[in-house]
Amino acid sequence: MSPVRHLYVHLPFCAHRCGYCDFVTVVGRHSQHRAYVDALLAELALEGDVLADRLDTVFLGGGTPTLTEPEELARLLAALPDAMEVTVEANPETVTPELASLLRAGRVSRVSLGAQSFRPHLLEVLERRAQPDDVRRAVYLLRDAGLDNISLDLLYGIPGQSAADLVSDVADALSLELEHLSCYELEAKPGTRFTRAHGDELERQAEAMEGYFETVVQTLTAAGYRWYETANFCVEPGRAGGRDLRAQHNLAYWRGSDYLGIGMGAVSTVAGIRKRNRPSLAAYASAVRTDTHAPADIEVLDPETVRRERLMLGLRLDEPLALAGLDGVLDRDALHRLAEHGLVEIAADIGAGHIRLTRRGRFLGGGVTVELTRLEPAAA
Amino acid sequence: MELDRIRNFAIIAHIDHGKSTFADRILELTGAVSEREMREQLLDTMDLERERGITIKAQAVRVRWRDHFLNLIDTPGHVDFSYEVSRSLQACEGALLLVDASQGIEAQTLANAYLALDNDLEIVPVANKIDLPQADPDAAAAEIAQLVGESPERVLRISAKTGTGVTDVLDAIVERIPPPSGDPGAPARALVFDSSYDQYRGVVAFVRVVDGRFETREPLRAMVQGTAFEAEELGVMSPGRDPVTALGAGEVGYVVTGLKDVSRLRVGDTLTSRRRPAAEPLPGYKDVKPMVFAGIFPTDSDEYPELRDALERLKLNDGSLSYEPETSQALGFGFRCGFLGLLHMEIVRERLEREFDLDLLITAPTVAYRATKRSGDVIEVHNPAEMPVEVDLVEEPYVKASVIVPKDYVGQVMELANERRGSFDHLEYLSEERVLLSYALPLGEIVYDFYDQLKSRTRGYASFDYDLAGFQPGDLTRVDILVGGEQVDALSLIVHRDAAYDRGRQLVERLRKEIPRQMFDVPVQAAIGSRVIARETIKARRKDVLAKCYGGDISRKRKLLEKQKKGKKRMKQVGGVEVPQEAFLAVLNLESERKR
Numbered sequence: 001m002s003p004v005r006h007l008y009v010h011l012p013f014c015a016h017r018c019g020y021c022d023f024v025t026v027v028g029r030h031s032q033h034r035a036y037v038d039a040l041l042a043e044l045a046l047e048g049d050v051l052a053d054r055l056d057t058v059f060l061g062g063g064t065p066t067l068t069e070p071e072e073l074a075r076l077l078a079a080l081p082d083a084m085e086v087t088v089e090a091n092p093e094t095v096t097p098e099l100a101s102l103l104r105a106g107r108v109s110r111v112s113l114g115a116q117s118f119r120p121h122l123l124e125v126l127e128r129r130a131q132p133d134d135v136r137r138a139v140y141l142l143r144d145a146g147l148d149n150i151s152l153d154l155l156y157g158i159p160g161q162s163a164a165d166l167v168s169d170v171a172d173a174l175s176l177e178l179e180h181l182s183c184y185e186l187e188a189k190p191g192t193r194f195t196r197a198h199g200d201e202l203e204r205q206a207e208a209m210e211g212y213f214e215t216v217v218q219t220l221t222a223a224g225y226r227w228y229e230t231a232n233f234c235v236e237p238g239r240a241g242g243r244d245l246r247a248q249h250n251l252a253y254w255r256g257s258d259y260l261g262i263g264m265g266a267v268s269t270v271a272g273i274r275k276r277n278r279p280s281l282a283a284y285a286s287a288v289r290t291d292t293h294a295p296a297d298i299e300v301l302d303p304e305t306v307r308r309e310r311l312m313l314g315l316r317l318d319e320p321l322a323l324a325g326l327d328g329v330l331d332r333d334a335l336h337r338l339a340e341h342g343l344v345e346i347a348a349d350i351g352a353g354h355i356r357l358t359r360r361g362r363f364l365g366g367g368v369t370v371e372l373t374r375l376e377p378a379a380a
Numbered sequence: 381m382e383l384d385r386i387r388n389f390a391i392i393a394h395i396d397h398g399k400s401t402f403a404d405r406i407l408e409l410t411g412a413v414s415e416r417e418m419r420e421q422l423l424d425t426m427d428l429e430r431e432r433g434i435t436i437k438a439q440a441v442r443v444r445w446r447d448h449f450l451n452l453i454d455t456p457g458h459v460d461f462s463y464e465v466s467r468s469l470q471a472c473e474g475a476l477l478l479v480d481a482s483q484g485i486e487a488q489t490l491a492n493a494y495l496a497l498d499n500d501l502e503i504v505p506v507a508n509k510i511d512l513p514q515a516d517p518d519a520a521a522a523e524i525a526q527l528v529g530e531s532p533e534r535v536l537r538i539s540a541k542t543g544t545g546v547t548d549v550l551d552a553i554v555e556r557i558p559p560p561s562g563d564p565g566a567p568a569r570a571l572v573f574d575s576s577y578d579q580y581r582g583v584v585a586f587v588r589v590v591d592g593r594f595e596t597r598e599p600l601r602a603m604v605q606g607t608a609f610e611a612e613e614l615g616v617m618s619p620g621r622d623p624v625t626a627l628g629a630g631e632v633g634y635v636v637t638g639l640k641d642v643s644r645l646r647v648g649d650t651l652t653s654r655r656r657p658a659a660e661p662l663p664g665y666k667d668v669k670p671m672v673f674a675g676i677f678p679t680d681s682d683e684y685p686e687l688r689d690a691l692e693r694l695k696l697n698d699g700s701l702s703y704e705p706e707t708s709q710a711l712g713f714g715f716r717c718g719f720l721g722l723l724h725m726e727i728v729r730e731r732l733e734r735e736f737d738l739d740l741l742i743t744a745p746t747v748a749y750r751a752t753k754r755s756g757d758v759i760e761v762h763n764p765a766e767m768p769v770e771v772d773l774v775e776e777p778y779v780k781a782s783v784i785v786p787k788d789y790v791g792q793v794m795e796l797a798n799e800r801r802g803s804f805d806h807l808e809y810l811s812e813e814r815v816l817l818s819y820a821l822p823l824g825e826i827v828y829d830f831y832d833q834l835k836s837r838t839r840g841y842a843s844f845d846y847d848l849a850g851f852q853p854g855d856l857t858r859v860d861i862l863v864g865g866e867q868v869d870a871l872s873l874i875v876h877r878d879a880a881y882d883r884g885r886q887l888v889e890r891l892r893k894e895i896p897r898q899m900f901d902v903p904v905q906a907a908i909g910s911r912v913i914a915r916e917t918i919k920a921r922r923k924d925v926l927a928k929c930y931g932g933d934i935s936r937k938r939k940l941l942e943k944q945k946k947g948k949k950r951m952k953q954v955g956g957v958e959v960p961q962e963a964f965l966a967v968l969n970l971e972s973e974r975k976r
Contacts, residue, residue, distance in 0.1 A: 008931055185927045213923045231928050253931045267932040274935060299935060309938050316929065337956065341900050364899045367924040370944045371899075 001271050003052035006252045009040060009080065010263030011065040011073075012281065015091075018127040019194035020186060024265030024279040025063050032281070033069040037076045039288040043262045044080075046293065050260060050270055055083035057249035064114075066094040070102055077106025085109055085248045087151075092130040095138035100145035110149040110247075111142055112182070118172040119165050122158045125198065132172070139176050149245065151180035156212045158186055159198035159205070166212055170219045179245045181225065181233045183216045213363060229254060230316040230365055254313045256306070264294070272306060274299040304328060308373060315369050318362075320354035331374040343368050381449070383630045384559040388451045388588065389504075390468055392493055393478035394486040394843070398508045402478060402540035403441075403454060409546055410443035410450075412618055440574070440586050440632050441619040445550045451632035453573065453588075455492070460721030462847065463668045466495055467573040467648050470664060471588035471632065474502035474557030476549065479524050481507040481515040481537070484814060486843035487784045493527060502557045503528045504536070506549060511539040523811050560590075560630030567658040568592030570627070570635075570651040572602070575642055577696040581612070583639040586632075587651060590662060593628045594635070599654040603661035607644045608654065612636040642699045670702050670718025671777055671848060672725055672827055673762040675743035675870060676732070677714030679961060683738060684713045690736035691715060694728060701728055706763065710870040710954050711741055711964065716763055719745075722827055741961065743870050744968055745827045750775040750851055764872040767858040769909050774856045774874075777823040779846035780805070787815045789838040796833055800825035801854075801876060821846070822854060824874070859884050859913070862905040863891065864957040871967060884914040887967060892916040894963035899924075902957050 012026040013033065058080055065073065065088050080086070087110040088103055095113075103111065117123055118132040130138075135152075142150055152173055156166055173181055188195040188202055195202075217227055225233040226246075234245035252259060261268045265279035277284060278295045287294050301309070308329040314321035323330065335355065338344045343361035346354075361368050393399035406412075440453045455468040469475065475496040479485055485493075496503055505524040510517045521535035536552060538545030570587035578584050594600070594614060601608045613636040615623040627633045639645055650661035678687045691703050702718035719725040725745060732738050749761040752773040761767045767774075781802070783793050790807070794817070797804070802819040810816050821830075826846065834842050859880050861871040875883050884906025891904045895918055906914040929937050948958060 182928075185923075185925070187927055210922045213925070230925050250930060253929070253934070259931055261931060265932070267934075269931070269934070276932075276935075305938070308941075309934055312938055312941055313929065313934070338899075343899060362925075364921060364924045366926045366944075367899055367921070369926075370941055370948065373941060373945055375942060375945050 001050070002258075004050045004258045004260050004270055005052045005056040006249055006257060006259040007051065007055055007058045007081065007083070008249075008259055008261040008263075008266055008268075009058065009060045009076070010063065010261065010266040011036075011060055011068050011076075012063040012264055013067050014062065014064045015067055016127065016129060019192070019197065020126060020188065022187075022189060022192075023063065026264075026281050029281075030069060032285070033072045035285055036281070037068070037072045039285045040076060040262055041079050042288045042291065043294060046288070046291065047260060047262060047268075048081075050258075051081060055081050057085040057087070057252060058083040059249040060086075060088045062089050064089070064091045064094060066090040066099055066103075070098065074102050074106060077103075077108065082107070087112055087247065087249055089114065090138070092134040092138040095134075095141050097141055097144070100141045100147070103142075104145045104147065108147070110151065110180075111147055112151040112153065112180075112247075113138055113142075114153045115173070116153060116155045117158060117161075117165075118169050119161070122161055122165065122169075125159050126155065136176065139178070149179045151182060151247065152176065152178050154181065154183045154216075155186050156183060156216060157202070157205075157209050159201040161205075161209075161212075163208065163212070163215070166215055167219070170216060174219070174223050179235050179240065179243075180247060181220060182231055183220075183233065184231050185213060217363075226318070227362070228318045230362065251317075254317050256310045256313060269301070272301045272303075274301055311373060312369055315357055315365060315372070318356070320356045323353045323355060329374055331372055334371045338368060338371060344372070381628055381631060383562065383564070385448050386451065386560055386630045387448055387474065387553050387557050388453065388472045388560055388630070388632055389474045389476060389553055389557055390453045390455050390472045390496070390501075391476045391478055392455070392489060392496060393508075394480070394483070394489045397478055397480040397483065397486075397489070398540045399454075399478055402476075402508065402538075402546070403452060405540050405543055405546050406443060406450075406452065406550065407441065407619060409543075409550065410445050412441065412443045440617050440634075442616045442632065443618070445554065448554050449631075450550070450553055451588075453632065460719070460724040462491070462495070463666055463720075464574065464647055465492055466499070466664070467571065469496050469499045469501060470662075471571055471573045472499075472501055473560055474504060474553065476553070477503050477505045477524060477528060478508050479506070479520055480509050481517045481520040482509055482512045484520055484523050485527060485784065485810065487782045487816075487845040488843065490527070490784065490816070491782060491845040491847065497528070503530075504549070504552050504556055505530055505534065506536045506538055508538055508540055510537045511542050511544065519811070523814075526810070562589070562629035563591045564593065564629040566591035567656045568594050568651075568653045569658045569662060570594060571662050572645060572647055572649045572651060574647060575645055575699070577642050578636075581636050581638065583637045583642050583645050585635045585637055585645055585651070586617075587627070587635055589627050589629050589631050589633070591629055591658070592653070592656075593626055594651070594653065595626045596623075600635070600637075600651050601654050601657065602645055602649040603652055603658070604649045604665045605644060605646060607639065609637045609639055612638050642696055646699060668700055668720065669748075670700065670720060671748055671823060672719045672721055672745050673716060673748065674719070674725060674745045675706050675708060675711065675714055675716050675763065676703075676729070677708065677711040677741045677743075677870075679739040679741055681712040686736065687715065687732070687738055687740075690732050690738060691717070693736075694731060698728070700724070708765075708870045709866075710868045710959070711743075714741075718748075718762065722831070741964060742968065744873060746874060747777050747822075747824045747827060749824075749856070749874060761874075764858055764874045765860075765867075765869040767872075767874055769858065773853055775851040776854045776856060778820055778849045778852050779823050779826060780849045781819045781821045781826070781844065781846040783817045783819070783834065783842050783844050784810065785815055785817065785838050785842040786813055789841060790815055790817065792837040793817055793834065793842060796830070796837055797821065800830060820849065822852075822876075823848070857908050859887075860907050861887055861891070862903070862907060863895070863954045863959065864902045865905075866954055866956075868954050868959075870964065880908060881913050888914045888916045890967050891963060892918055894966045895957065895959050897921040898957055 014025045086108045088108050089112045091114050115135040220233045224239050226236050228246050258270045264284040266277050268275045276297045284294050345356050391399050443450050453468050455465045507517050507520040517537050521532040524535050525532040569591045570589045572585045574586040576584050596614050598611045613623050614627050615621050616633040648665040652658040695701050700720050703715040706716040751771045752758050797819045802821040805818040808816045855877045857877050858874050861868045888904045888906050900920045902918040904916045905912045
């Protein structure tokens with residue numbers, strides 16, 4: 001078994017749970033931060049055998065990792081293994097000069113800022129605490145601290161978001177000249193508090209919002225960003241001194257690499273076993289303290305499932321996907337049908353035995369992937 | 381048995397006018413069943429019959445009243461089964477005409493009463509439900525009396541529910557209805573007026589012996605069809621099977637034939653003895669042909685074998701159901717089924733769904749058309765998709781339709797009949813308030829929501845009945861529906877040229893709403909031959925993405941993908957377009973109901 005080169009660390013603490021959020025989060029509980037970091041380090045010691053000596057990437061996600069008590073965050077960063085890319089997720093309002101230098105000192109090379117929008121009325125709908133100026137200030141502070149790889153999250157399809165709102169949000173993000181942007185369509189999950197409050201409004205807006213994704217992609221690509229994954233954009237290498245500014249940690253997911261996840265609710269995929277730690281803070285902390293594995297759900301991925309995920313994830317990227325690893329899960333008839341409709345390329349110029357979605361195909365990536373996927377092995 | 385101690389009679393009544401309650405009361409009063417055995421509507425044995433309050437199959441039961449044997453032959457009350465009704469009536473010398481005193485005569489009752497008069501039956505008029513506060517026994521009696529040419533005083537007034545007057549009816553049956561005539565010494569002849577299938581004993585025929593005498597173990601022959609068999613058992617229904625050694629002239633009973641297929645012994649045929657065969661069968665045998673057709677497909681194509689088995693089993697009991705395999709590009713493998721009429725179709729559908737637990741897709745009903753091709757060949761078309769584009773002549777079945785309606789609604793009925801290409805025949809006042817309208821109408825217009833429209837435009841007051849009345853040429857055309865440029869065979873229809881545009885328009889509009897947007901523009905068209913008469917476009921989706929997917933999301937996203945993929949199995953591919961079955965259902969419902 002080849003060693004795992006990617007580590008995810010989950011820091012669940014948040015100041016407030018936003019209505020649309022579906023991540024594993026815990027509100028408040030500052031008193032527990034120390035114990036939680038202890039637990040993380042214990043779990044790392046317990047599970048870390050699978051890790052390579054030097055990692056490619058470490059990603060601290062949340063929650064709001066930057067809300068963790070500074071002392072504990074520093075202790076954690078210091079204890080984590082070295083990696084070429086270390087990303088921390090941050091909420092703009094938590095970024096202070098002190099935090100910026102703490103991250104820098106902790107060898108953090110990349111910060112992902114959860115901005116979501118620059119419109120105050122939309123931030124309010126999202127129950128975000130940051131104001132538009134907080135976002136800008138956070139960027140300047142991080143820059144001042146020497147961080148040269150900053151990403152920003154934007155949401156589109158927010159209840160009440162007009163086309164003009166969207167154009168302004170994208171323009172505001174662009175004006176910050178960031179290395180990386182992630183743009184997500186808001187997912188209003190049925191039955192959530194958020195959907196109960198805003199579902200009707202979203203329904204009314206559905207038709208108007210159909211073109212929002214196109215607007216985002218068009219604007220960002222015109223501004224010199226590479227649309228390298230369904231929801232992710234980075235400055236073209238040509239404009240970044242040859243740097244590959246793609247999120248290397250996430251790229252590992254999309255390429256089907258193994259990864260170890262630690263923390264409550266964290267997911268690992270190692271050698272065909274997917275393990276999801278239970279999303280309970282108490283159970284997690286107490287188990288790891290006693291040197292046992294965190295309570296988790298195990299999913300064994302058979303080789304065909306692995307290939308199916310490979311197809312599903314690989315089609316999200318702008319780089320060609322090798323057909324070689326997709327035996328039995330790719331519907332060849334559908335492939336040719338979709339190619340005829342101009343949704344998939346099988347052209348020779350992307351390398352024999354490779355496929356890639358066309359620009360239009362990527363807008364319809366969900367449906368195209370369903371089409372291309374085969375569930376049962378072909379009848380003999 | 382002496383002929384003059386026998387009375388054979390039927391009951392003619394409209395749905396809900398109390399026939400079954402009345403029959404139950406007779407069984408009770410004559411001691412044929414004890415009260416303990418009594419259950420509501422004993423004669424109607426199928427669940428469906430009890431639920432809908434209709435009789436689908438004829439039944440016969442023998443009761444004793446004073447010194448006489450009364451054979452009650454229960455008849456199907458619906459026009460779809462009018463041939464069976466006519467055979468049942470032919471087995472009788474008299475009929476009770478049972479009318480709800482709060483409702484008056486309905487069209488169906490009228491049709492069957494005429495049928496009884498045509499068969500020279502003695503009619504005993506009865507006004508039922510006189511206990512109801514809204515009953516008007518005098519008005520009902522006057523209406524009935526006028527219809528059958530009796531004096532109102534001769535109309536018996538009863539309440540089957542409370543039992544009031546029921547013994548008077550029994551006495552009247554004995555007094556007014558003549559005993560059967562027939563020649564006990566002649567070669568044996570018996571009319572088959574119904575049959576059923578018993579899984580252990582095969583086909584059981586219900587017969588009225590006209591001449592001679594039949595004995596157990598006697599070799600028999602059905603004279604029209606030529607089927608030979610042995611009378612394994614003879615008996616009478618009282619009301620359970622009660623074996624006897626012989627059935628003589630005038631008697632009504634059953635014959636266990638041992639035959640394994642109901643289609644070999646048709647209603648209307650004549651049984652005779654092979655030892656001393658009669659020269660001529662009894663008159664009136666007809667080979668009933670289905671007039672209404674529809675494709676039946678399993679929703680889940682894996683259920684095709686189950687559907688085939690279910691149809692086979694239904695057919696055992698229902699000789700008038702016909703079916704043959706049909707393959708539709710849109711709906712897969714199924715059967716094109718022929719029915720006597722719309723009710724028959726509904727009954728078959730409900731039995732398939734209920735008794736056999738099948739999930740079905742049923743195409744819009746169509747009628748049997750006759751097309752004369754350019755070559756001069758005449759073909760009968762049961763499926764619109766099979767109608768040749770180049771034809772010299774298309775003929776369609778017509779009916780003589782009777783509508784009884786309060787006089788205030790005459791205008792609405794006429795309007796509807798005109799919209800449906802009806803030609804007026806006559807109008808007659810049944811009483812001061814109620815009018816009988818008669819029209820010639822194409823059957824194709826009737827299977828297309830006529831009854832629902834009639835009911836809604838007359839606020840439920842109209843009653844309606846029809847008789848088949850031959851074929852007539854019509855300016856008919858086939859309209860095809862195309863999705864993504866490909867014809868959807870299951871949605872083709874045959875309509876009058878004047879209605880083609882509207883019907884085509886409705887269908888494409890509905891389909892545009894029902895078919896989910898695809899990854900490319902999809903045209904939906906209605907066409908006559910190569911000429912497009914209506915067109916809509918389902919605009920391509922602009923986006924369909926799984927917004928974000930990181931390490932913790934992969935399993936969930938994959939499962940979602942697998943679920944969507946499985947969902948597609950229930951879609952039908954037409955012209956590269958995935959059409960959910962719900963879309964077909966919605967359009968087919970539009971066709972068969974158009975209520976909304």
